Amino acid sequence: MLDTQASESTTEMTQAKISARNVQVFYGDNHAIKDVNVDIEDKTVTAFIGPSGCGKSTFLRCLNRMNDTIDIARVEGEITLDGEDIYDPKVDPVQLRAKVGMVFQKPNPFPKSIYDNIAYGPRIHGLARSRAELDEIVENSLRRGAIWDEVKDRLHAPGTGLSGGQQQRLCIARAIATEPEVLLMDEPCSALDPIATAQVEELIDELRKNFSVVIVTHSMQQAARVSQKTAFFHLGNLVEYGETGQIFTNPRDSRTESYITGRIG
Amino acid sequence: MSMGDTPRKGSLLEPDARTRRRNAAEARFHLYGLVAVCLGILALIVLLSSILSNGLSSFRQAYVTLEVSLPEDRLDKSGVRDPEVLAKVSTFGYAPLIRDAVGAEMERLGIQIEGLNEKDAGGIISNNAPARLRDHVLANSDLIGGTVTMTFLANGRIDGYFKGRVTMESAERDKNVSPEQLQLADALKEAGTLTRPFNWAFITAGDASENRAEASGLGVAILGSLYMMIVVLVLALPIGVAASIYLEEFAPKNRITDLIEVNISNLAAVPSIVFGILGLAIFINFAGLPQSAPIVGGLVLTLMTLPTIIISTRASLKAVPPSIRDAALGVGASKMQAVLHHVLPLAAPGILTGTIIGLAQALGETAPLLLIGMVAFVAEYPAAPPEGFFDPASALPVQIYNWTQRADPAFVERASGAIIVLLVFLVSMNALAIFLRRKFERRW
Ligand SMILES: Nc1ncnc2c1ncn2[C@@H]1O[C@H](COP(=O)(O)OP(=O)(O)OP(=O)(O)O)[C@@H](O)[C@H]1O
Ligand SMILES: [Mg+2]
Numbered sequence: 154m155l156d157t158q159a160s161e162s163t164t165e166m167t168q169a170k171i172s173a174r175n176v177q178v179f180y181g182d183n184h185a186i187k188d189v190n191v192d193i194e195d196k197t198v199t200a201f202i203g204p205s206g207c208g209k210s211t212f213l214r215c216l217n218r219m220n221d222t223i224d225i226a227r228v229e230g231e232i233t234l235d236g237e238d239i240y241d242p243k244v245d246p247v248q249l250r251a252k253v254g255m256v257f258q259k260p261n262p263f264p265k266s267i268y269d270n271i272a273y274g275p276r277i278h279g280l281a282r283s284r285a286e287l288d289e290i291v292e293n294s295l296r297r298g299a300i301w302d303e304v305k306d307r308l309h310a311p312g313t314g315l316s317g318g319q320q321q322r323l324c325i326a327r328a329i330a331t332e333p334e335v336l337l338m339d340e341p342c343s344a345l346d347p348i349a350t351a352q353v354e355e356l357i358d359e360l361r362k363n364f365s366v367v368i369v370t371h372s373m374q375q376a377a378r379v380s381q382k383t384a385f386f387h388l389g390n391l392v393e394y395g396e397t398g399q400i401f402t403n404p405r406d407s408r409t410e411s412y413i414t415g416r417i418g
Numbered sequence: 419m420s421m422g423d424t425p426r427k428g429s430l431l432e433p434d435a436r437t438r439r440r441n442a443a444e445a446r447f448h449l450y451g452l453v454a455v456c457l458g459i460l461a462l463i464v465l466l467s468s469i470l471s472n473g474l475s476s477f478r479q480a481y482v483t484l485e486v487s488l489p490e491d492r493l494d495k496s497g498v499r500d501p502e503v504l505a506k507v508s509t510f511g512y513a514p515l516i517r518d519a520v521g522a523e524m525e526r527l528g529i530q531i532e533g534l535n536e537k538d539a540g541g542i543i544s545n546n547a548p549a550r551l552r553d554h555v556l557a558n559s560d561l562i563g564g565t566v567t568m569t570f571l572a573n574g575r576i577d578g579y580f581k582g583r584v585t586m587e588s589a590e591r592d593k594n595v596s597p598e599q600l601q602l603a604d605a606l607k608e609a610g611t612l613t614r615p616f617n618w619a620f621i622t623a624g625d626a627s628e629n630r631a632e633a634s635g636l637g638v639a640i641l642g643s644l645y646m647m648i649v650v651l652v653l654a655l656p657i658g659v660a661a662s663i664y665l666e667e668f669a670p671k672n673r674i675t676d677l678i679e680v681n682i683s684n685l686a687a688v689p690s691i692v693f694g695i696l697g698l699a700i701f702i703n704f705a706g707l708p709q710s711a712p713i714v715g716g717l718v719l720t721l722m723t724l725p726t727i728i729i730s731t732r733a734s735l736k737a738v739p740p741s742i743r744d745a746a747l748g749v750g751a752s753k754m755q756a757v758l759h760h761v762l763p764l765a766a767p768g769i770l771t772g773t774i775i776g777l778a779q780a781l782g783e784t785a786p787l788l789l790i791g792m793v794a795f796v797a798e799y800p801a802a803p804p805e806g807f808f809d810p811a812s813a814l815p816v817q818i819y820n821w822t823q824r825a826d827p828a829f830v831e832r833a834s835g836a837i838i839v840l841l842v843f844l845v846s847m848n849a850l851a852i853f854l855r856r857k858f859e860r861r862w
Contacts, residue, residue: 217748219744219747219748222740222743222744222747224670224671246747247750247751247752248750250747250748250749250750251749251750254748254749254750255748256748257741257744257745257748259741261739261741261742261744261745262745263742263745263746263760264742264764273746273749273751273759274749274750274751277749277750277751277755277759278750324745327745327749328748328749330749331749331750
């Protein structure tokens, strides 16, 4: 279905999983995202890169309306998921977030058992009809989160008792347990060692078969390795968006070039 | 030698003037702190020891065991044991029986005391005794014609004699007790007729009037306090927690919620007597609820406790890291689910602690209860809940206040004893709060 040969200049609107038009985000008077237009494709890994504080997390949080929880945040413009406006008053953000999962910048496991951490989402969405099915979902998710081997003997130990990197992989496993269509990952590997990072990247690559993945990262190498599309943000603007290969080898904007070669950041 | 260029700042072994001054200031501060703590502890020790030394004796009480004969010709001339006829004999009819029983006991033990007439000998038994005997007889009319062995309270002055409150010298001047009576008490104690067991009645009995201090107890007050605490817990906890959850998690942050917030904090600082006036005006005068009833006391104390619970609940909700809420929302939980499944359980220990401390405050509160008539004399137990909530009852702190107002020195001792009981309740509640906090404290 997906025409991988399509150049970004002729990206067709219909193929976009998520498309954002003229998105503005304000934190009170702080204009954090300025007029961002982007189409995120299905079955693709999209990387958001850019210097610290440029609004990557902010924009990511718009995509599943997590900004709703911040009182002073105000979002303008239009974001559609499969052609439906996610900011429509009729949309229940709860349903949206079941479709658009999220892994946060800081690992935030529930202070419950490892098992319950994973099982919570499937439970509230009624994804498992029996205990056995739930067990299966938990095991599968932990496997895909590349943490099964480390925790299989202590599923009922508290999730907060894991190391930082393990907690982050637990959170990834938790996010995929609800089978979202889009997975938003905010620097998922910032607390991980190279081995776990490699495992997570492998996971992302595998998730791409079924989902669309958006990943925020500070590692150029990681963006280059895992993503097909890359978006470069700078001071709240989306400076450049295109094929990852093109962005890294032949950036059109001088700011992009300076950033990826390490001259601004 | 090579160091010759760098200026030396003096020896490390010799503190310079500035360091010495700083150390001296620190030492002084240390001392102030120590003095303050010592003063606090000293005050506590003085307070506790005075209460304990005054009040501990109220947990022992002098009792006299007598064999009372119940002659038929005095209690039931007709001999038909008709309860209505039996009830016609008042307590005055029973008083001579007790007097006779004391005389008989003296005869049995061969006690003879110069200048002690029969009436005074009977006076060593509490004024409460005839009524107890009458109740017992009315309940067991088959006893009439025989004898019954009962344990009666000794008169308050006799009890006070064994506690050191009354002495032979003071008895000379006291028209309520004579040295001869004290001699009799000594003799009876010698013989084992007069004993001083643990005073359960002090904890279980109702209040008693001025001239029978020995019969008074805290039963009604404890029950009344318990009923009020039930009302407070049932009302204040759910209302307080619901209000806090709404304010903390759902309410938009705007002028109105700011105003509510400020007012709740103000409410916590309102003097408790104001709540009493409010309760009098609203619950009694307007809503027509009965005076002296635990339900009204409970409602007033609920108003007082609510701010405490709301403030502590909001603090514990705030202490739950927002990342937990994000995590729940992120997997598609609704706001309500995020709060109920994740935030509330984490905040529960704090809420519980706040609630217990609020209850402890309410338990010790006196002023508002005086205004709603809880200060009345109540000797009867309130019924079992829920009807009992509307029966007159007393409350522990009010009972203490009440007893300190009475003339008989026996009540001073009982007031201190009641303070001990109240303190035991308060300390155990606070200990429970600390225990729960320690037990359920979680880290994330
Ligand atoms: N909750 C908030 N309230 C107010 N301002 C915020 C909030 N979150 C972010 N901002 C502001 O929005 C801007 C963008 O922040 P954002 O977190 O999106 O940056 P980022 O690109 O994710 O940075 P990093 O790479 O360091 O995570 C910053 O100027 C920040 O100060
Ligand atoms: Mg960020």
